Amino acid sequence: MSRADNANPDLFPDTPFATNPPPELPEGGLRVVALGGIGEVGRNMTVFEHAGRLLVVDCGVLFPEDSQPGVDLILPDFRAIESRLEDIEALVLTHGHEDHIGAVPFLLKLRPDLPVIGSRFTLALVAAKCKEHRQTPTLIEVTEGRRTSHGPFECEFFAVNHSIPDALAVAIRTAAGLVLHTGDIKLDQLPLDGRLTDLAGFHRLGDEGVDLFLVDSTNAEVPGIVAPEREIGPVLERVIAGATQRVIVACFASHVHRVQQVLDVAEANGRKVVFVGRSMVRNMGIAADLGLLRLPENLLVDLDEALSLPDDRVVFVSTGSQGEPLSALSRMAQGEHKQIRIRSGDTVVLASSLIPGNETAVFAVVNGLIRLGANVVHQGNAKVHVSGHAPAGELLFLYNAVRPTNVMPVHGEWRHLRANAELAISTGVAEDRVVIAEDGVVVDLVDGTARIAGRVEVGHVYVDGLSVGDVGESTLSDRLILGEGGFIAITMAVDSSTGRAVAPPTLSGRGFSDDPKALDAVVPLVEMELSRTEAEGITDTHRIAQAVRRVVGRWVAETYRRRPMIVPTVIPV
Amino acid sequence: MSRADNANPDLFPDTPFATNPPPELPEGGLRVVALGGIGEVGRNMTVFEHAGRLLVVDCGVLFPEDSQPGVDLILPDFRAIESRLEDIEALVLTHGHEDHIGAVPFLLKLRPDLPVIGSRFTLALVAAKCKEHRQTPTLIEVTEGRRTSHGPFECEFFAVNHSIPDALAVAIRTAAGLVLHTGDIKLDQLPLDGRLTDLAGFHRLGDEGVDLFLVDSTNAEVPGIVAPEREIGPVLERVIAGATQRVIVACFASHVHRVQQVLDVAEANGRKVVFVGRSMVRNMGIAADLGLLRLPENLLVDLDEALSLPDDRVVFVSTGSQGEPLSALSRMAQGEHKQIRIRSGDTVVLASSLIPGNETAVFAVVNGLIRLGANVVHQGNAKVHVSGHAPAGELLFLYNAVRPTNVMPVHGEWRHLRANAELAISTGVAEDRVVIAEDGVVVDLVDGTARIAGRVEVGHVYVDGLSVGDVGESTLSDRLILGEGGFIAITMAVDSSTGRAVAPPTLSGRGFSDDPKALDAVVPLVEMELSRTEAEGITDTHRIAQAVRRVVGRWVAETYRRRPMIVPTVIPV
Incomplete structure (x- = not known):
């Protein structure tokens, strides 16, 4: 039987119900609160507080769901630290994925001189991002094995393996104890770059005694x-060696090792390579500059040259x-890409995961490509992707190395957090020392014990176009209503002294019906x-509008059984 | 290596490009055209034409995607047969799922006396559905082994196994040849009801010679x-026997055999059962009446009684x-169900598939339940679901039994159709006799060969509330714009002779910003x-509106980088 059948029902019953603001942090204690990233996948940001000072780990973005239409990005909620910006000693970044660094410019806007700590590749990506925001942050480069000091926080960095190079875990020592935060992690025992997750280092920390393990x-x-990861190379080799026409490989723009394998196979098969997509071009340029991507001379061509090459001599x-609907690949799948036309016999490889929520969009692309005659290779029919996150079997290695006193699962929805908690317990962590929190839940480590102390408010902060925060739940609720049913606008001009209509009312619907009548x-x-x-002597425009809204709303419900937004406007003249 | 690596790139290159209307059907030929269900999963409806007469197989609905907001249902496009309604000899239904029978009332509205052929359970579900539409259709019950005659079409029915009882495949004999349509099918060799898919019957048809196999x-x-399917019972037994509190099992309301296994386990564990949800109550009532569901005496209780029972004595x-956001289970997961409160230690079983596109909604429910302390069992962590459709291994059995001359994959998106085509070819069907069509593509079987003859127009027909067809692509496009960015309405009253504004313009946004300023x-x-x-002497309200639209549109794009709908209204007074 599986895990779920054996779940202990009595665990963690109270977390969702913690609503009280936390008491003052006891002296000598360490406080941990996630402003994003727990109870959801994305916008990771964890704030540590000790001796009146703060240390922030990661500052990422979350991508919106269907229930958040029109939103570009969702940021961590900075409110809990807004009044304490000067208390922040540093921002530590574990790696360069958007869900860990995407919100950095928004935090730097509030605190431009905040020291930003990270590995070389991570900081290169942050620098590129900040440049777009015209920011020049204070960057402090670290590598695995390094120790840094930020006020009362002593940090030590450890190599970890993930789906982007140069990822780090961070140990944080304070007088309250030793904390270890994995960041995103897996335990590939044959990593392409030979850089193993430092399990021995974690074991050493375990010997020292890890008080809290995130x-x-x-x-x-x-x-x-x-x-x-290296098992993907031979699969790519078989696919590309067997292809007689164009090959297009789509993958994440930060997955340097995946791209490296594509380049190696392309070279071995006498194909040139062209990068398509702004972030792919940018990130691979950075990776090559830093020596993380081996780019054989003359392998790379630009799009014009690629299009002039024979079909069997190029990989896109x-x-x-x-x-993503505006991406090059989507446009190819719809036959709408200006330069790249999919032809029967082309090969498209989706060397990537399928992020939950994107299924419909991804399969629309797959179906479009197949409809045009392409041979589509994806993780559903070939091993062209492996995950960057440790599954249960690898997490057990971590728990057994670290042997933590207290555990706090991070980075995940409730189902992931609870599964992780159960793994911790199975390795011997005491049940009452496993704390499932969610965004805003305040966890205090005092005298070696981690406990939920209360909750601070953490909402969704939406970026829509150029502005942050002015689109909130009320606007989204209106968008959902408008998106479902459109609106009916009724415009009326009335004499402001008599309430008499001075022109016939104008009715128009948008998103309501194709029928002009x-x-x-x-x-x-x-x-x-x-x-x-008018007969009742009503001249108040608001009351007139309300009365008309009621009439139209009732009519549309009865006639159409629909619920468009009813928007009456009364102009007094 | 997997199938995709070996795909033949030269297959089926022309299908998407068939745009010409078909020529007249050659005498003695058979024409096949899907008005729904090929190139998509849902709204199955296939029209067969021979000797000037039509036979329709299935008439289902499709559920909308995110790009079709506010739509309740999508119907097959009847336009191709609207002028030939009297030519239809009969509607044959393969089984009672919504994607096969859901649009029956809409077809009957056009042709109330159309004979509807199907098995007992299928027709009972159709009758219940038609009753809601106040229709009394002409129902003709058939069983496996039966033959019926409808004009030039001779039908023979075969038992098939699926995720609903009483499913049928149909063979159609005409002077043009023998066609076999599987409907939805799988080959469970240990079916709960002992009713095997009639592979021997298919083999006999194969001996006779199947000219076209759908x-x-x-x-x-x-x-x-x-x-x-019967392997699910023991899993349910372990889960329910081990539960100390309430058990809630969610599954499809037509999956009688799944529900039967829940009932049997509940009975064995001394728990009563309550059905929750209108369609569950209705369908299980029908199934019990027809003897398809064994309902032990005194097992069933109503909700009030269920709520008064001890937690370990009931299964919901x-x-x-x-x-589904309005379902009982969703409301329980949000802690908003009026009568059923999830408590820490309750067990919820999702004994169902995860239909692609529903991932976000389903995981929101799972996370909500886990957050409240429930133990959630689903197909991701226990074997509580098996599919109702034959995978590759079972399809090969079908092809080898039937040995068809021509094959037409149905029921699926392009990726499914192409995979199915490749399976047919692997069993020896000639490559040029495998026809991948999509909705509207006309396939003619003439002199034993099936070929694409052209295309008729097949669009999406939307049901929104009470009306059919008035919501079209233009309304949906407006809804998508409104849903993404809301709108800004500008209302102006101008003197119709001078063009002078007689009142200050009124601006209001909905779904645009939470900021009142x-x-x-x-x-x-x-x-x-x-x-x-005014200065330019413009009095035409349309020109004034256009001018103001431009100004506001440019301002909002520059200031906010957003694209709300701009809705100017000019009232002449």
């Missing part, structure tokens, strides 16, 4: 271990693996209502 | 075979397994523009 939960529900390495039948009802309000 | 493609990408059998800065720009149009 652990990546993303794959805690998945049994077993991840296959080595592209973004768009998640079915759809609203004809309600016009007389509106006119009758206006006569009634 | 085959369910849904699982053609999935290797292997499906585990028997509920709808909502797809995360968000639009303040554009008001002077609108007033300036109105002065300009």
Whole structure:
């Protein structure tokens, strides 16, 4: 039987119900609160507090769901630290993925001189991002094995393996104890760059005594271990060697090792490579500059040259693996890409995961490509992707190395957090020392014991276009109503002294019906209502509007059984 | 290596490009055209034409995607047969799922006396559905082994196994040849009701010579075979026997055999059962009446009684397994169900598939339940679901039994159709006799050869509330714009002879910003523009509106980088 059948029902019953603001942090204690990233996958940001000072680990973005239409990005909620910006000693970044660094410019806007600590590749990506925001942050480069000091926080960095080079875990020592934060982590035992997750280092920390262990939960529900990244190379080799026409490989723009394998196979098969997509071009340029990507001379061509090469002499390495509607790959799948036309016999490889929520978009791309005759290779029919997150089998290695006193699962939805908690317990961590929190839940480590102390408010902070925060739940709720049913606008000009309509009411619907006569039948009802309000001597525009809204709303519910937004406007003249 | 690596790139290159209307059907030929269900999963409806007469197989609905907001259902496009309704001899239904029978009332509205052929359970579900539409259709019950005659079409019915009882495949004999349509099918070799898919019958047809084989493609990408439905019973037994509190099992409301296994386990464990959800109550009532569901005496209780029983004495059998936002299960997961409160230690079983596109909704339910302390068992962590569709391994059995001359994959997106086509070819069907069509593509079987003859127009027909067809692509496009960015309405009253504004313009946004002052800065720009149009002597309300739309649109793009709908209304007074 599986894990779920054996779950202990009495664990963690109280977390969702912690609503009280936390008491003052006891002296000598350490406080931990996530402003994003727990109870969701994305916008990771954890704040540590000790002796009146703060240390922040990661500052990422979350991508919106269907229930958050029109939103570009979701930021961690900075409110809990807004009044304490000067108390922040440093921002530590574990690696360069958007869900860990994407919100850095927004935090730097509040605190431009905040020291930003990270590995070389991570900081190069941050620098590129900050440049777009015209920021020049204070960057402090670290590598595994290094120790740094930030006020009362002593940091030590450890190599970890993930789906981006140069990822780090961070140990944080304070007078309250020793904390280890994995960041995103897996335990590939044959990593392409030979850089293993430092299990021995974790074991040494375990010997010293880890008081609190924050652990990546993303794959805690998945049994077993991840296959080595290097097993993808031979699969790519078979696919590309067997292709007689164009090959297009889509993958994440930060997955340097995946791209490296594509380059190696392309070179071995006498194909040139072209990068397609702004972030792919930028990131691979950075990776090559830093020596993380081996770029054989004369391998790379630009798009014009690629298009002039014979079909069997080129590989396109592209973004768009998640079915993003404006990406090059989506446009190819719809036959709408200006330069790259998919032809029968072309090969497209989606060398990427399928992020939950993107299924419809990704399969639309797959179906479009197949419809045009392409041979589509994806993780559903070939081993062209492995995850970057430790599944259950690997997490057990971590727990057994670290032997923590207290555990706090991070990075995941509730189902992931709970699965991770159960893994911790199975290795011997005491049940009452496993703390499942969620965003805003305040966990205090005092005298070696971690406990939920209360909750601070953490909401969704939306970026829509150029502004941050002015789109909130009320606007989103309106968008959802408008998106479902459109609106009916009724415009009326009335004499402000008598309340008499001085022109016929104008009715128009958008997103309501394709039928131009759809609203004809309600016009007389509106006119009758206006006569009634006039007869009753009503001149208040708001009251007139409300009366008309009621009439139109009732009519549309009865006639169409629909719920468009009803928008009456009364102009006093 | 997997199938995709070996795909033949030269297959089926022309299908998407067939755009010509078909020529007249040659005498003695058979024409096949799907008005829904090929190139998509849902709204299955296939029209067969021979000797001037039509036979329709299935008439289902499709559920909308995110790009079709506010739509309740999508119907097959009847336009191709609207002028030939009297030519239809009969509607044959293969089984009672919504994607095969859901649009029957809409077809009957056009042709109330159309004979509807199907098995007992299928027709009972159709009758219940038609009753809601106040229709009394002409129902003709058939069973496996039966033959019926409808004009030039001779039908023979075969037992098939699926995720609903009483499913049928149909063979159609005409002078043009013998056609076999699987409907939805799998080959469970240990079916709960002992009713095997009639492979021997298919083999006999194969001996006779099947000229065209229409085959369910849904699982053609999935290797292997499906585990028997009866393997779920012991898993449910372990889960329910081990539960100390309430158990809630969610599954499809038509999956009688799944529900039967829940009932049997509940009975064995001394628990009563309550059905939750309108369709669950209705369908299980029908199934019990027809003897398809064994309902032990005194097992069933109503909700009030269930709530008064001790927690370990009841099983709730509920709808909502797809995360439908208004379902009982969703409301329980949000802690908003009026009568059923999830408590720490309750067990929830999602004994169902996860239909692609529903991932976000389903996991929101799972996370909500886990957050409240429930133990959630689903197909990701226990074997509580098996598919109702034949995967590759079972499809091969079908092809080898039938040995068809021509094959037409049905029921599936392009990726499924192509995978199914490749399976057919692997069993020896000639490559040029495998026809991948999509909705509207006309396939003619003439002199024993099936070929694409052209295309008829097949669009999406939307049901939204009470009306059909008035919501079209233009309305949906408006809804998508409104849903992404809301709208800004500008209302202006102008003197119709001078074009002078007689009142200050009114600006209001909905779904645009939570900030009440968000639009303040554009008001002077609108007033300036109105002065300009007045100065230029413009009195045409449409021209004034256009001018103001441009000003506001440019301002919002520059200031916010957003694209709300701009809705100017000019009232002449």
